[in-house]
Amino acid sequence: MANIITTSGLCKQYGAAMGVKDLDLSVPEGVIYGFLGPNGAGKSTTMKMILGLAKPTRGTIIVFDKEVNRRNRLAILKETGSLIEAPSFYAHLTGKENLKIISTLKELPDSEIDRVLKFVRLEDQKNKKAGQYSLGMKQRLGLAGALLGNPRLLILDEPTNGLDPAGIQEIRELICSLPKSFGITVMVSSHLLSEIDQMAGHIGVISRGELVFQDRLSALHDRSESRIAIRTLDNIAAGSVLSSQGIAYQEQEGYLLIPKLNDNQLAGYFIRFLKEDIGVVRIEERKKTLEDIFLELTGMAVKL
Numbered sequence: 313m314a315n316i317i318t319t320s321g322l323c324k325q326y327g328a329a330m331g332v333k334d335l336d337l338s339v340p341e342g343v344i345y346g347f348l349g350p351n352g353a354g355k356s357t358t359m360k361m362i363l364g365l366a367k368p369t370r371g372t373i374i375v376f377d378k379e380v381n382r383r384n385r386l387a388i389l390k391e392t393g394s395l396i397e398a399p400s401f402y403a404h405l406t407g408k409e410n411l412k413i414i415s416t417l418k419e420l421p422d423s424e425i426d427r428v429l430k431f432v433r434l435e436d437q438k439n440k441k442a443g444q445y446s447l448g449m450k451q452r453l454g455l456a457g458a459l460l461g462n463p464r465l466l467i468l469d470e471p472t473n474g475l476d477p478a479g480i481q482e483i484r485e486l487i488c489s490l491p492k493s494f495g496i497t498v499m500v501s502s503h504l505l506s507e508i509d510q511m512a513g514h515i516g517v518i519s520r521g522e523l524v525f526q527d528r529l530s531a532l533h534d535r536s537e538s539r540i541a542i543r544t545l546d547n548i549a550a551g552s553v554l555s556s557q558g559i560a561y562q563e564q565e566g567y568l569l570i571p572k573l574n575d576n577q578l579a580g581y582f583i584r585f586l587k588e589d590i591g592v593v594r595i596e597e598r599k600k601t602l603e604d605i606f607l608e609l610t611g612m613a614v615k616l
């Protein structure tokens with residue numbers, strides 16, 4: 313799969329602090345790429361640099377095989393839609409009139425306005441003033457504006473921020489349909505793991521300005537392997553038995569965590585425990601959640 317965005321050694325320095333450090337992003341064409349990271353991790357800064365709205369301190373950005381620089385910026389933006397921060401509209405103009413301003417600037421026919429209004433399900437509200445729109449409707453109008461001209465690439469910075477669950481669901485459904493319906497590649501950021509989990513096929517995780525994971529989302533799920541948690545009346549003695557058999561274990565809240573074993577192996581250890589007079593009081597199978605994996609990657613809790 314060819315990349316639609318590639319960044320190499322991308323850095324952004326703010327004073328003495330590095331907002332983004334040596335970022336090597338690869339966004340394949342035709343996917344939804346989820347850009348996940350806690351608040352302040354560097355998501356907005358990265359997206360602004362890709363759009364040419366912020367100047368990198370170091371590194372390169374290639375979009376559609378062209379380097380993002382002053383010479384190529386307009387050609388790249390012609391094929392790119394974006395929603396960075398909350399969209400701003402003229403409150404006294406209708407939704408349709410607001411889109412008309414953008415479409416005139418982009419020299420697009422009116423049929424394009426109708427197409428995007430239909431797609432974001434605002435057809436029936438198009439003659440209502442944008443100032444009277446709900447937050448969810450404003451966000452959908454912003455998405456409609458970004459889709460005018462049918463871009464190849466859409467860059468969305470936290471598009472569901474501040475929306476209620478119904479609004480989140482609407483935006484998510486619209487985003488998910490974009491690659492299939494229009495062949496658009498979407499890069500979408502969020503600090504919510506569950507959000508990215510429900511939308512993206514590929515994922516980049518950023519923490520303190522650095523990329524800590526990048527792959528298909530399924531590769532992240534593959535890391536959620538099962539472990540066995542054992543609680544005994546003497547965990548020290550039980551740990552010695554496990555160590556003597558070459559089984560690595562971790563102690564966590566009164567449990568010994570060991571890798572998943574087959575039933576025969578596990579039964580063998582219980583017999584050993586009994587022979588050593590170690591009472592087993594609990595045994596559970598535990599699956600690492602995506603949140604656990606995110607914590608391991610970033611050292612920070614993320615909202616689910």
Ligand SMILES: Nc1ncnc2c1ncn2[C@@H]1O[C@H](COP(=O)(O)OP(=O)(O)OP(=O)(O)O)[C@@H](O)[C@H]1O
Nearest residue numbers: 326330331349350351352353354355356357358503
């Ligand atoms: N204009 C600026 N001047 C100075 N520091 C900045 C500026 N913009 C961002 N930063 C800093 O760079 C780091 C990354 O910020 P950024 O907004 O890119 O993070 P983010 O992942 O988008 O987080 P959030 O979701 O909270 O916006 C933060 O430490 C932030 O304080």
